[in-house]
Amino acid sequence: MSLAYTTEKQFAISAVRRACLLTSSVFNKLVKNETLVKGDKSPVTVGDFSAQAVISSMLHRAFPDDPIVGEEDAADLRAASGASLRDRIVELANEALTAELGIGDIAEWGIGPGSEQSVDNLLDAIDRGNHEGGRNGRMWTIDPIDGTKGFLRGEQYAVCLALIVDAQVQVGVLGCPNLPLNLSKPDEDKGCLFVAVRGQGAQQLKLTGADPIPLTMPPYTPSSFSFLESVEAAHSSHSTSSRISAILGLTQPPIRMDSQAKYGCLARGDGGAYMRMPTGVGYKEKIWDHATGSLLVTESGGVITDSRGLPLDFGLGRTLGDNYGVIATVKDAHAKLLSAVQEVVKQEQEEAKKSKAS
Numbered sequence: 001m002s003l004a005y006t007t008e009k010q011f012a013i014s015a016v017r018r019a020c021l022l023t024s025s026v027f028n029k030l031v032k033n034e035t036l037v038k039g040d041k042s043p044v045t046v047g048d049f050s051a052q053a054v055i056s057s058m059l060h061r062a063f064p065d066d067p068i069v070g071e072e073d074a075a076d077l078r079a080a081s082g083a084s085l086r087d088r089i090v091e092l093a094n095e096a097l098t099a100e101l102g103i104g105d106i107a108e109w110g111i112g113p114g115s116e117q118s119v120d121n122l123l124d125a126i127d128r129g130n131h132e133g134g135r136n137g138r139m140w141t142i143d144p145i146d147g148t149k150g151f152l153r154g155e156q157y158a159v160c161l162a163l164i165v166d167a168q169v170q171v172g173v174l175g176c177p178n179l180p181l182n183l184s185k186p187d188e189d190k191g192c193l194f195v196a197v198r199g200q201g202a203q204q205l206k207l208t209g210a211d212p213i214p215l216t217m218p219p220y221t222p223s224s225f226s227f228l229e230s231v232e233a234a235h236s237s238h239s240t241s242s243r244i245s246a247i248l249g250l251t252q253p254p255i256r257m258d259s260q261a262k263y264g265c266l267a268r269g270d271g272g273a274y275m276r277m278p279t280g281v282g283y284k285e286k287i288w289d290h291a292t293g294s295l296l297v298t299e300s301g302g303v304i305t306d307s308r309g310l311p312l313d314f315g316l317g318r319t320l321g322d323n324y325g326v327i328a329t330v331k332d333a334h335a336k337l338l339s340a341v342q343e344v345v346k347q348e349q350e351e352a353k354k355s356k357a358s
């Protein structure tokens with residue numbers, strides 16, 4: 001049975017928009033000591049923490065029984081050394097929570113004037129994102145700023161929220177404050193929302209919530225087809241994708257962009273394929289990096305798998321477990337793309353064997 005998820009969709013749009021207002025305003029005021037380096041050497045800013053605090057506080061009011069798998073946790077903020085960062089995050093989160101209600105916002109979600117939260121409540125809200133994930137039941141996944149490196153460069157990033165039920169993504173919303181509504185007009189209107197509900201299609205809206213347009217991927221057209229891939233070569237192998245591109249005879253260069261904004265672009269017909277080839281062994285993709293994006297792909301007429309052709313498994317916990325890389329493209333191009341990917345993976349494995357032997 002397919003459910004409408006009307007309230008969940010309205011909620012997710014409202015929460016992502018509110019978080020986007022926060023991240024856009026924080027970028028202009030960000031100073032150096034407002035960024036930390038996490039254990040895995042990746043950056044996290046006051047924007048990431050406060051956006052997670054806002055979305056998670058709202059979730060707690062709207063769907064108190066739903067667990068949350070969120071990227072960030074508050075351990076560094078609870079430490080004595082985190083005091084100034086903590087104060088800033090509380091200020092930013094409360095500024096966002098108390099902002100006036102807009103279209104579709106509901107005061108019962110803990111927003112609007114008078115909705116300030118205490119320090120402890122906000123730290124607890126961040127830490128409610130510590131759910132382990134799993135195969136059964138409802139859960140939300142939050143990536144408060146996906147593409148933190150892009151955010152810090154003033155380039156692309158996305159605020160991402162998805163509802164997963166029994167390991168299937170049912171609702172996904174992506175807010176991309178820096179993304180042009182039309183990639184070929186980069187100096188015109190910026191700020192996109194992408195929304196998908198399983199069985200109901202995908203849409204792009206302005207960040208204000210206006211002008212919804214349904215998204216359908218165009219059919220495979222070799223002359224304009226190109227890959228959407230990470231800016232960071234450490235996140236996705238640029239050399240592997242360029243070999244795949246050569247096998248397919250592509251003439252267009254890749255479009256490099258941070259974050260799940262790539263999935264939004266793919267769904268609306270930019271590029272042609274999302275390409276994420278592992279740069280080494282051992283990295284496990286996180287569910288919050290792909291949940292919303294994967295639903296945008298399937299709801300706009302695409303197919304998404306890992307590099308071996310296996311479906312992404314959102315039921316294994318906080319990571320995609322044994323999925324290896326991610327590829328996504330319009331239905332009629334997926335088999336062709338997958339076979340080129342597998343040819344290159346085989347070549348690279350043989351080269352690695354040879355270089356080990358010599």
Ligand SMILES: Nc1ncnc2c1ncn2[C@@H]1O[C@H](COP(=O)(O)O)[C@@H](OP(=O)(O)O)[C@H]1O
Pocket residue numbers: 042071143145146147148149229230231232234235236257258259260279283286289
């Ligand atoms: N070695 C690695 N391989 C693949 N993805 C990685 C990675 N190290 C970090 N990432 C993920 O890449 C995400 C950004 O994706 P992209 O490269 O498409 O912009 C990061 O999200 P955050 O920025 O939310 O931490 C992070 O989770």
Ligand SMILES: [Mg+2]
Pocket residue numbers: 042043044071148
């Ligand atoms: Mg991160």
Ligand SMILES: [Mg+2]
Pocket residue numbers: 143145146147288289
């Ligand atoms: Mg991310």
Ligand SMILES: [Mg+2]
Pocket residue numbers: 048071143144145146147148
């Ligand atoms: Mg993030």
